[in-house]
Amino acid sequence: MVPGTYFPFYLSFLQQPQRYIAHLDLDSFFVSVEVLHEPSLKGQPVIVGGSRERGVVTACSYETRKFGVHSAMPMATAMKLCPQAIVLRGTRGEYSRYSRWVTDIIAAKAPKFEKASIDEFYIDLTGMDKFFDPYQWTIDLRQEIIDQTQLPISFALASNKFVAKVATDQAKPNGYIFIQPGKEKEFLAPLTVNKIPGVGDSTYQVLKAMGISTIGDILKFSKEELEEQLGKWGPDLWDKACGVHHGEVHEYHEAKSISTENTFGENSSDVDFLLSQLVRMTERVAFELRQDEKLAGCIAVKIRYPSFETTSKQVSIDYTFRDDELIPVAKDLFHKLYRKGQPVRLLGVRLSELASHGMQASLFDDAEKKADLYKAIDSVKNKYGRDSLLKARTVRKQDEAAEDD
Template sequence: MFINHERHIAHLDLDAFFVSVECLKNSSLKGKPLIVGGSSDRGVVAACSYEARSFGIHSAMPVRLAKRLCPHAIILQGDMESYSNYSRLVTDIIRDSVPLFEKSSVDEFYVDLTGMDKYFGCCRFTTELRQKLMKESGLPVSYALASNKLISKVATNEVKPNGQIEIPFGSEKTYLAPLSVAKVPGIGKETAFLLLRMGVETVKVLSEIPVEMMQNLLGKNGIELWRRANGIDDTPVIPYHEQKSISTESTFQQDTIDVEFLRSQLVRMTEKIAFQLREQNKLTGCVTVKLRYSNFDTVTKQLSIPYSAADHTLLKAAKDLFEKLYERRMLVRLLGIRFTHLVPGNYQINLFEDTQEMIRLYQSIDHIKHRFGEGLLMRAKGLESMPSEIRHHPTFQRASIRDIRKG
C-alpha cells in the first residue's frame, strides 16, 4: 500500500516568462499577441503570450506557421541576457526567503515548507512569498501548494496565468480525477493517444486500471504513471546549489607556448563538457577558464552568461576568457574549463536565436555522439590538439564536424 506523507510543497511558476519580461521592458506589449522567437521564416517560436496561444500558436512551432495563424502577431528576437538576469533575481529572492528550494528550470521552483504550518501557515507564507516576488521582480507568478511535487506542478498549470491554489492533504486523487490524462506529467503524445484509444480519457479512469495491467502495457513507466494517476509522489525537493559544476582539465606532457594548440585544446574540451551538459538536460550560467603556467602559478577567469547549453555560445565565452587570461606568454602546463550555475533545462531555451537547421544540427550531433561516442565527432579546430597519429586516422577524418558545418 502506498502512503502519501503529509508534506507541504509549493510549486512557483513565472507565467509566460520570456513574454512577461518583454512586457515589463515595454508595457505597450501587454495584452497583445506576442511571439518571442526567430525573426526569420526559418526561425521557431521560443515563447508566446496567452493572447497568441488563443490562435493555436505554441513553442517550437515554425515562425512562418505562427505568422499564418496570427498575421498581426508581434515577433521579438528575444533577449536571453535579460531573461537570465530576471531568473537570477527571482532565485535570490526565494533563497533569502525559504530554507529549502529546488530550481527546476529558469522559471520554475519547488519550495519545501514542511513543518512551517505549525508556526506560520504554509498557505499564508506562500501567498506572501508570491506577492514579494511580483513586487520585487515585476513579473506575474502562479503557485500551487500541495502534499507533493506532482500535485503542485499539475495544479499550478491549471491556475495559470497569475493564479494560486491549495490542494489539501488527502484530496489529491479527487483533484486529479476529472483532468485529462494528457495533463499527467510523463504522458506524452504517443502514450496519451494509446490511452485515448483504450477509452482512458480522464485521470480517474487511469487510476482505476490495475497496476499489473499498466505494467504489462507500458513496462516500468506504466507503474510510475499509475502512481501519478493516484496522486502518489515521494520525490524530494532537491536543494539548489549553484556550486555544482561540470568541468574538465588537461595537464600536458610537455609545457607549451603554442597558442593555436591551446585554442584547439580549449575547443575540444568545451565541446566535450557542453555535450555532457545537454546529456544531463542542464544549462550553465557561468563559464570559467583555468590556466597553470610552468612555474605552477594558477590563474582563472569567469564570465556570467545567459543560460545556455549551445556549443557556439559556450565556445565564444571560453575563447574570450582565454584571450583575456593568457597574458604572460609563458609556457602553459595545464588548461581547464568549468561550467557552473547549472539549472535544469534543455537546448530549447535558445530557440529564439537559432534557425530550425541549427536546432536539427545540434540534435543530430548529439544523437551521433550518444550512439558512437563523443570523441568521434568534433569541430575541425578541436582536431588540431589531437596527436598526429590519431588526427590523421581515417575514423577521425570521417567524423570531423567539418563535414557537417565549418567550426
C-alpha cells in the same frame, strides 16, 4: 477504552509528517521580461523564438495560446496559427538577471528550495506548519516577488511535487491554489491526461485508444492492465492518478553543469526518433547555457536501457555556447555509445566545465559568425586569465603554443 479510538492516536506517532511542497512558476517568463522592457507589448500576441523558417517557439504570451500556439512548436506552424503575432528574438539577455533576482528573493526566505529551471522553483515547507501557515507564507512570498520584480508568477501548494506542478498550471495565469492533503485524487480526476508531465503524443494516443481521456479514467484500469499496455510507465501513471509521488526537493546550488534528461513514455530503438530527441535536448541545454551567460568546455551524453544499465560518454570541446557546434558532438557521442537495435529508456545531455563569458549571447541567431565565439572566449580570457580557460580542455595546437609564452 475502545481499541479503535486508542490505536490510531498511538499510530500517529509513527506516521510521516504531512508534506507541504510549493511549486512556483513565472508566467510565460521570457515574454513577461520583454513586456517589462516594452510595456506596449502588454496584452499583445507575443512570441519569443527563433527564425520564422527553421526556429522553434521558446515562449509565447497567453494571447497567442488561444490560437493553439505553444512552446517548442516550430515557428512556421506558430506563424500559420497566429500570423498577427509579434515575434521577438529575445536577444536582450535580461532573462538570467531576472531569474537570479527571483532566486535570491526565494533563497532569503525558503527553508529548502530547488531551482528546477530558469523560471521554476520547488520549496519544501514540510514541518513548517508548526510555526506558520504554509499557504499564507507562500502567498506572501509570491507577493514579494511581484512587488520587487513586477513579474507575474503563479504557484500551487500541495502534498508533493507532482500534484503541485500540475496544480500550478491550473492556477495560471497569475494565480495560486492550495490542494488540501487528501484531496489530490479529486483535484486530478477531471483534468485531461496530457496535463501529466511526460504524457506525450504517443502515450496520449495509446490512452485514448483505451478510452482514457481524463486522469480519473486511468483508475478504471488496474495497475497490471496499464503495465500490459504501457510497460513500466503504466503503474507510474496509476500512482500519479492517485496523486501519489515521492520525489524530493533537491537543494539548490549554483550550477556546475547544465543537464537535461528524458525518460520516454515508451522505450524506443528508433534511431531517427532518438537523434531528434537528442538534438532537441542539446538545443535546450545550450539555450540555458546562453541564458546563464556561460560557455561549456565539456559535453556528455547518457543512455539508459530498460534494464536500468546506464552508459555515458563525455568529451572536452573548445569552449562554445553554439547549437551548431554542440549538436554534431552530441550525435557523435550517441553513435559511439548506442548499442544498435536496443530499446532506450532514457536519454540525457550534460554540459560542464562552464565558464562565464561576460557578454550577452545572441540567443537565436543561426547565422551568428564564428568571430563572436572568439570574442566571447577572449572576454573570458580577459576576465579570468588564460590559464583558467585553457585548463581541462582539448586546445588547438596554436593555443597551447601561445600559452607556453
